[in-house]
Amino acid sequence: xxxxxxxxxxxxxxxxxxxxxxxxxxxxxxxxxxxxxxxxxxxxxxxxxxxxxxxxxxxxxxxxxxxxxxxxxxxxxxxxxxxxxxxxxxxxxxxxxxxxxxxxxxxxxxxxxxxxxxxxxxxxxxxxxxxxxxxxxxxxxxxxxxxxxxxxxxxxxxxxxxxxxxxxxxxxxxxxxxxxxxxxxxxxxxxxxxxxxxxxxxxxxxxxxxxxxxxxxxxxxxxxxxxxxxxxxxxxxxxxxxxxxxxxxxxxxxxxxxxxxxxxxxxxxxxxxxxxxxxxxxxxxxxxxxxxxxxxxxxxxxxxxxxxxxxxxxxxxxxxxxxxxxxxxxxxxxxxxxxxxxxxxxxxxxxxxxxxxxxxxxxxxxxxxxxxxxxxxxxxxxxxxxxxxxxxxxxxxxxxxxxxxxxxxxxxxxxxxxxxxxxxxxxxxxxxxxxxxxxxxxxxxxxxxxxxxxxxxxxxxxxxxxxxxxxxxxxxxxxxxxxxxxxxxxxxxxxxxxxxxxxxxxxxxxxxxxxxxxxxxxxxxxxxxxxxxxxxxxxxxxxxxxxxxxxxxxxxxxxxxxxxxxxxxxxxxxxxxxxxxxxxxxxxxxxxxxxxxxxxxxxxxxxxxxxxxxxxxxxxxxxxxxxxxxxxxxxxxxxxxxxxxxxxxxxxxxxxxxxxxxxxxxxxxxxxxxxxxxxxxxxxxxxxxxxxxxxxxxx
Ligand code: ADP
Ligand code: ZN
Numbered sequence: 001x002x003x004x005x006x007x008x009x010x011x012x013x014x015x016x017x018x019x020x021x022x023x024x025x026x027x028x029x030x031x032x033x034x035x036x037x038x039x040x041x042x043x044x045x046x047x048x049x050x051x052x053x054x055x056x057x058x059x060x061x062x063x064x065x066x067x068x069x070x071x072x073x074x075x076x077x078x079x080x081x082x083x084x085x086x087x088x089x090x091x092x093x094x095x096x097x098x099x100x101x102x103x104x105x106x107x108x109x110x111x112x113x114x115x116x117x118x119x120x121x122x123x124x125x126x127x128x129x130x131x132x133x134x135x136x137x138x139x140x141x142x143x144x145x146x147x148x149x150x151x152x153x154x155x156x157x158x159x160x161x162x163x164x165x166x167x168x169x170x171x172x173x174x175x176x177x178x179x180x181x182x183x184x185x186x187x188x189x190x191x192x193x194x195x196x197x198x199x200x201x202x203x204x205x206x207x208x209x210x211x212x213x214x215x216x217x218x219x220x221x222x223x224x225x226x227x228x229x230x231x232x233x234x235x236x237x238x239x240x241x242x243x244x245x246x247x248x249x250x251x252x253x254x255x256x257x258x259x260x261x262x263x264x265x266x267x268x269x270x271x272x273x274x275x276x277x278x279x280x281x282x283x284x285x286x287x288x289x290x291x292x293x294x295x296x297x298x299x300x301x302x303x304x305x306x307x308x309x310x311x312x313x314x315x316x317x318x319x320x321x322x323x324x325x326x327x328x329x330x331x332x333x334x335x336x337x338x339x340x341x342x343x344x345x346x347x348x349x350x351x352x353x354x355x356x357x358x359x360x361x362x363x364x365x366x367x368x369x370x371x372x373x374x375x376x377x378x379x380x381x382x383x384x385x386x387x388x389x390x391x392x393x394x395x396x397x398x399x400x401x402x403x404x405x406x407x408x409x410x411x412x413x414x415x416x417x418x419x420x421x422x423x424x425x426x427x428x429x430x431x432x433x434x435x436x437x438x439x440x441x442x443x444x445x446x447x448x449x450x451x452x453x454x455x456x457x458x459x460x461x462x463x464x465x466x467x468x469x470x471x472x473x474x475x476x477x478x479x480x481x482x483x484x485x486x487x488x489x490x491x492x493x494x495x496x497x498x499x500x501x502x503x504x505x506x507x508x509x510x511x512x513x514x515x516x517x518x519x520x521x522x523x524x525x526x527x528x529x530x531x532x533x534x535x536x537x538x539x540x541x542x543x544x545x546x547x548x549x550x551x552x553x554x555x556x557x558x559x560x561x562x563x564x565x566x567x568x569x570x571x572x573x574x575x576x577x578x579x580x581x582x583x584x585x586x587x588x589x590x591x592x593x594x595x596x597x598x599x600x601x602x603x604x605x606x607x608x609x610x611x612x613x614x615x616x617x618x619x620x621x622x623x624x625x626x627x628x629x630x631x632x633x634x635x636x637x638x639x640x641x642x643x644x645x646x647x648x649x650x651x652x653x654x655x656x657x658x659x660x661x662x663x664x665x666x667x668x669x670x671x672x673x674x675x676x677x678x679x680x681x682x683x684x685x686x687x688x689x690x691x692x693x694x695x696x697x698x699x
Contacts, residue, residue, distance in 0.1 A: 006053050006062065009046035010080070011039055012099035014092070014301065016680060020055045022064045031077055034069040045069045047098055049080055073261060075102075076278050078316055085312045088669070091603070091676045091694045092301040100302055101276035123232055124150045129500065133519075146236035153239065164236050166205050171348040172198055176205060182342035183320040188311065190290070190332050191324040193346035194355070195553025199324045200230070201350075203286045204237050206322060207267060211238065215283025216260075217267040218274060218313075220306055222292035226514060227269055230288075234269055244270035244277065272297065272306030275313055282317035285310050289514075290323040290332060291546050293699040303695050307332075326553055327546040330588060334598035337588075356524070356552045356562040358580055359383070362571045363528075374469045375461045375527055380565050381473060383523055387563075388477055388504055392522035396466060396507045397551060399531045401483040402426035402435065403465045404458030411454025416443075422649040427458050428485070439651040466527060467507045474505065482508035513551040522562045524555045529568040533575050537646075538596050539699065542587060544575050552579070595638075595661065597697070601668060603675060604695040605658040607642070612654045615691075616642075619656040622682055622692075626660065629678035630671070637662040637671060672696070 005023040021037050029035055033048045043066065055062055083097035127150065131143040145164035168176060175191065179202070182189040193199040207217045219234070221227050224247040234241045242256045260266050260277045268274050272295055287295075287307045295306035307323065314321040323332060323341070336343035349355075359379075366377045373381065375398075387394050406424035408415050416425050418436035425434035425443065432445040447456050458465070467481045480494050480503045497503045501520050506512060526532075532544040548566070555562025566576065574586065592599045605622070609615035619642035630636040641658035648655050662671055676694070683689030 004059065005051070006055050006059075007035075007048050007065070008050040008053050009035060009037055009065075010049050010083070010098045011037070011044050011046045011095050012102070012104070013039070013044070013095045015095050016093055018049050018094070020053060020057070020062055022059070022062045024064045027065055027068060029065065029068065032075040032080070034072040034074060036066040036069050038063055038066060045072060045102075045104070047075045047080070047102070049094075073257070073278065076280060078280065079276070079278055081316050082276070082309075082313055085316070086302050086304055086309055089308075089312070089672075090302045090304050090696045091672060091679075092303070096301040097276075100273070120150055120154050124154070126496065127232065142236065146232050149235045149239045150232070153235070166201055166208070166237065168201060168205060169198065169348075169350060171346060172202055172350070175344050175346045176202055178342070178344040179206070179322060182344070185342070188314075188321045188323065188335070188341045190328055190336055190341045190343045191322060191346060192328050192343055193324065193326060194349060195326045195550065196349040196351065197326075197346040198350040199288070199326075199346070200233065202346075203288065203322065203324065204234065206284055206320075207234075207238060207286065210283035210320075211265055211267060213283060214265055214281070215319075216263075216265045216279065216281045217284045217286070218277075218279065218282060218310070218319075219267065219269045219286045219288065220274065220295075220310055221269070221271060221288045222294035222306070223514065224271060225511075226289070227271060230269060234267075238267050240267065242266060242268045244268050244274040246271065246273060272304070272309070275306065275309050279313065279317060282314070282319040285314045285317075285319050285321045287321070287323045289325055291325045291327050291329040292514075293543065296697075296699040299693075301693070303693075303698075305697055305699070308697070327549045330542055330591060331598045333588065356555045356564045358552070358576075359563065359565045360571045360576055361565060361567045362569070363567050364569050373473070375466050376469060376473065377567055380525055380567060383525070383563065383565055384470075384474065384505070387523040388474065390522070391520075393498065393501065393503070393518065393520040394505045395512055395521060395524045395551075395554060396470070396505060396527065397509070397512060397525065398461070398463050398466050398507065398527045399509055400426075400460075400462045401464070401485055401509050402437075402462035403429045403468075404460055405462050406459045407434070407456045408459045409449035409452060409454045410457050412449060412452040414449050414451045415459070416450065416456070420649070420652045421647065423647055426462065429464055438647060461527075463507050463509060470505055470507065477504040478502065479505045479507065482506060482511055484509065484511070510547065513547055513554065518554070521555050523565065524551050524562065525565040525567070526551065527567050529566045530570055533570075533573055538591070538594065541575050545578055545587075548575070548579055598664075600664055601662040601672075601696075602698060603660045603662070603672070604698045605660065605675075605679065606693045606695060607656045607658075607691055608653040608693075609691050610653050615654050615656055618686060618688055618691075619658065621686070622679075623658055625678055625682050626658065626675065629674055633667070633671060633674065635663045635665060635667055635671075637675075 006020050007023055007029055008018040008020055010018050023029060029048050030051060031048055034045055035048060037044060037046050083094050086097045087094040127143055127147045134140045134143055179189040191199055210217050224245045227243060227245055231243055242259050244253060244256045257277055265281060287310050290307045297303050311321055332341060335341040361377050361379050366372050371378045384394050404427040406415055407427050416434060418425055418441050420441055421436055421438040423438050425436055428435050434443040434445055449456055463481055463483050467479060471479050482494050498506050499518055532547060533541055552564040607615055607619045623639060623642055626639050638661040642656040645655055645657050660675060662668055679692060683692050
């Protein structure tokens with residue numbers, strides 16, 4: 001009797017093993033086939049990871065495959081390799097990565113074609129507007145090329161012939177040569193180019209070269225907004241570029257996956273989820289703004305970092321990898337120091353122009369001198385007036401949305417908190433209400449203290465209040481606000497109006513610091529910069545620096561120098577010195593001294609439970625379990641905790657954290673595996689797995 005055939009299947013679940021199934025007569029499957037199977041009473045579509053396997057359990061207990069999942073694409077072996085690499089590094093199951101890569105699509109009858117057209121038409125209008133305003137001949141040529149590319153796409157003909165040419169400046173050329181050398185030596189290239197140096201042109205140059213060699217290209221950006229801005233620019237050079245991110249419809253995303261699957265070479269522009277497309281023949285992976293923490297996925301698993309996963313993908317595909325940033329991450333600078341990466345500097349702006357001037361205003365001193373009017377100093381008010389008088393535009397960053405981040409009773413000092421989270425409620429206006437920024441819980445605003453009946457007063461100023469203050473100070477100015485309270489439908493409009501010079505002052509949260517390339521902007525201001533720096537988190541300073549430097553890059557991009565004004569209570573903070581030309585060495589030295597990443601590797605084990613007693617008990621037990629698991633290892637990691645994180649209760653669940661710090665050495669992978677094994681054993685024994693999550697390289 002011929003032996004039965006058995007296969008192993010990856011299921012879209014948090015499952016540490018790949019179950020075995022029997023292939024019934026007449027069903028053929030190979031590695032990558034998608035099959036329908038039953039598991040724990042439910043039906044799933046899995047991906048075959050191995051064939052002709054010898055079952056470890058009694059054959060009679062093995063379930064049969066129900067059938068091939070018709071109409072679903074097969075998975076490439078390289079995709080499975082990437083899932084395995086991600087699962088091993090981020091201590092999650094292969095199935096969780098599979099689930100992220102192949103989400104069960106619910107496809108409605110969307111009118112994709114129509115929506116696509118509509119988008120192209122809006123883009124065409126926008127470009128024509130820009131062309132109308134552009135002065136410089138080269139800028140005009142560029143917009144013209146972009147317009148032709150969009151028109152070609154609207155008419156459904158390939159626009160290859162119209163794609164513009166890229167002529168690199170001598171400085172760009174030199175950087176490109178160094179990058180080419182790094183690639184030839186099989187190294188990752190890190191392009192450290194100031195804002196406006198024309199990194200994008202260099203990326204495009206390399207992308208075109210790869211395509212010309214018959215290779216595919218993946219161009220990653222940290223956020224959808226950046227992708228939207230780049231789409232036009234890239235399409236002018238590479239008309240066939242495919243855009244992939246979670247803002248696209250499911251149907252559109254499926255079309256892009258099909259395009260990738262069916263073409264010998266392709267170019268995709270996308271956010272981190274584009275890493276899991278069925279890539280093949282990749283010659284180049286570009287990671288733009290590689291320092292950006294938006295590359296890290298918080299939840300659900302896999303909690304992966306787009307940049308680091310891009311490096312894994314490039315390795316599997318044999319592709320070159322190009323990282324770029326005006327403010328590289330310490331992680332990448334470290335890798336450049338140790339010789340894993342080659343750092344290439346580009347210090348010159350393309351349109352010669354000076355860096356924004358920086359002015360730091362000490363709000364404590366100003367308050368003493370009566371130099372403050374609400375949230376703004378008289379000095380900043382004068383700067384804004386100067387810009388407005390000259391017809392310039394102003395961006396004002398305040399890192400907290402709301403009218404007031406919290407409210408307090410003037411009688412008893414009570415600060416109302418969310419009933420589900422350990423955070424103060426923020427006051428929002430229009431309509432007036434108290435809102436929890438963690439779980440969304442809202443309460444009506446009465447202004448009356450629930451404890452003593454006294455009166456509640458706003459504490460501090462969020463973006464809404466700042467907008468109100470600015471409107472009072474500059475009654476004639478056109479002022480708008482952009483933060484996550486801005487409706488999605490309004491967001492694009494505000495950006496367009498600001499770009500068209502129809503808004504004078506734009507107030508907003510971090511959203512306004514990224515990528516927006518506005519011609520008329522000459523002043524950017526940061527209020528309460530203290531909320532960005534000097535928190536307990538050791539990474540806060542690095543992030544604050546990156547944010548401020550990026551924000552500074554927003555102003556004075558074309559020719560004239562801009563100004564960056566920072567209001568702070570702590571003007572001596574080292575972040576500002578670094579902004580004014582200090583080096584990165586200090587930050588790296590500090591990280592080394594305290595044993596922080598990149599000199600070590602961090603893993604957070606997070607426990608959540610609505611039952612606080614049980615949580616505290618089990619998190620202490622878990623700590624002991626981990627300590628004994630590592631007891632016999634040569635270089636045991638440091639285990640700190642359990643401790644309550646900054647916000648230790650969200651949506652009714654209390655949170656505890658255990659921080660495991662691994663030495664960065666050869667034993668790392670084995671030690672991480674020890675951690676992972678200990679965790680899952682603990683989860684099973686205590687029936688606590690659902691309360692545990694692991695975050696590798698948390699940001
Ligand atoms: P970065 O991404 O480094 O901040 P950009 O790529 O946005 O800089 O470039 C800044 C500006 O300079 C853009 O308007 C871009 O079109 C222009 N530019 C850069 N390089 C070139 C080039 N080689 N030829 C023409 N324009 C260029
Ligand atoms: Zn809440």
